[in-house]
Amino acid sequence: MKILHTSDWHIGRAFHGHSTLDALTDVLGALVAQVQEHDVDVVVVAGDVFDSATPAASAYTLLTDTLVALHGTGAQVIVTSGNHDSAARLGFQARLLREGIHVVTDPRTVGEPITIDDAHGPVRFFGIPYLEPAIVRQHAVFQEAAEGEEARPLRTQAQTLARAMRLVRAGLAEHPGRSVVIAHCFAAGVDATAGLEREIRQGGIDMVPVSVFDGVDYVALGHIHGRQVLTERVRYAGAPLHYSFGEQYKPRGSWLIDLAADGAVAAEWLPLPVPRPLVTLTGSFDEILSPDNVAAHADDWVCAVYTDDLPQTEPMRRLREKYPFCALVQHEPVLVAVDAERSYAQRLRAAATDEERIDAFLGHVRNGVAATADEQELIRSVLDDRVRAEALV
Structure with missing residues (x-):
């Protein structure tokens, strides 16, 4: 039988x-x-x-x-x-x-x-x-x-x-x-x-x-x-x-x-046939959107796992422009906090300046990713503007 x-x-x-x-x-x-x-x-x-x-x-x-x-x-x-x-x-x-x-x-x-x-x-x-x-x-x-x-x-x-x-x-x-x-x-x-x-x-x-x-x-x-x-x-x-x-x-x-x-x-x-294959694409946001990836997987169900340090703006909308069947997007940065064993409160107490406090906050909310050089320059500029404004009061 x-x-x-x-x-x-x-x-x-x-x-x-x-x-x-x-x-x-x-x-x-x-x-x-x-x-x-x-x-x-x-x-x-x-x-x-x-x-x-x-x-x-x-x-x-x-x-x-x-x-x-x-x-x-x-x-x-x-x-x-x-x-x-x-x-x-x-x-x-x-x-x-x-x-x-x-x-x-x-x-x-x-x-x-x-x-x-x-x-x-x-x-x-x-x-x-x-x-x-x-x-x-x-x-x-x-x-x-x-x-x-x-x-x-x-x-x-x-x-x-x-x-x-x-x-x-x-x-x-x-x-x-x-x-x-x-x-x-x-x-x-x-x-x-x-x-x-x-x-x-x-x-x-x-x-x-x-x-x-x-x-x-x-x-x-x-x-x-x-x-x-x-x-x-x-x-x-x-x-x-x-x-x-x-x-x-x-x-x-x-x-x-x-x-x-x-x-x-x-x-x-x-x-049995698979009507639409599933694929997980992992890498930086630019790598996921590379021409080779798009050519290979434009018609697949896509799970995009991007590893950039910072979250992207409107990642699903941008991905669906290239992958119409993108079903899932996840942000998994590869960098790990430098002082992962120290709590945010401990790092905040150890900060001696406003610049260090802001840097501790950014590291906390961004999974250990500290401020970049450009961001540090911007932070110093804002803090300097505040000091000058307070001096005129």
Whole structure:
């Protein structure tokens, strides 16, 4: 059986204030073409279909069009909800969807497989929607502890996923066959994008050990936006678009999984097109605006990090004259304060003259950059004018 593993579409997400809907439409169209080209049997979407719990109408339209197109290739589709999705909104029309499109949002159905047959027999797909411990622990199916363990309220992702996988194994015992689990979580060993994969904290309390997923032929994970292989059978596909400059070096695509008759897994990475590349340009403001840089990156999304000692005037406006898609500008001067270990108050107390006090102030507000020779001359001139004016009073 051929399975395409994708995740984290984040339909409706903005990129630094710019809509990504058109770009995502093109990329998902390419994904549909890959499903057709590789004769995929099942497409699994491991959560975060939408970027918001209250997506706009246009987001629903793109999802519907994509699901219909995937179904039109002859593949079956299984979608689970992630932490960004509203499970209720994503699943509200699940019963109305055409045969072959499955949307899993109800945590109480975790142990109930979706069975899809191929020439070698049944494959059991277990969709695990994002499980918030405080919410799912009210359900009776999540209140039963393993034999020999004390029944305790679920408090962490690790505990909750462990309980869910016990339900999966019970379902698999009742319905034997090859098995695929679809889940949305932080698994131990992943490399997250700082500040992006939000709401599921990366730390001991919410980290799920990879061993939780033992005993399953393939685990299709979502939530991390970069492609990652935790084991040959446990993988993240990442997001189909770049949603931050922290992701710019991470490839975009999906995993094509060939599940053999004995449950063996062969994986192939299928890259997706990048509608507009992301680039970070670092250097002086003049270097960033150099003809070579402009020629190479005028059509890219640009993050400009300029290292001049002093802030530039209207840097974004000036950058967008050359880079229409400049999305972010940062000032990171390379000079370090000479007396960084001394506080501003200490330097001010040590100043003996007004000129030294002004120089201490400038160094404080400009990250240690002292007055230039021209500025010192101007300061002396102003101070001299003040002395002459006071002498005439």
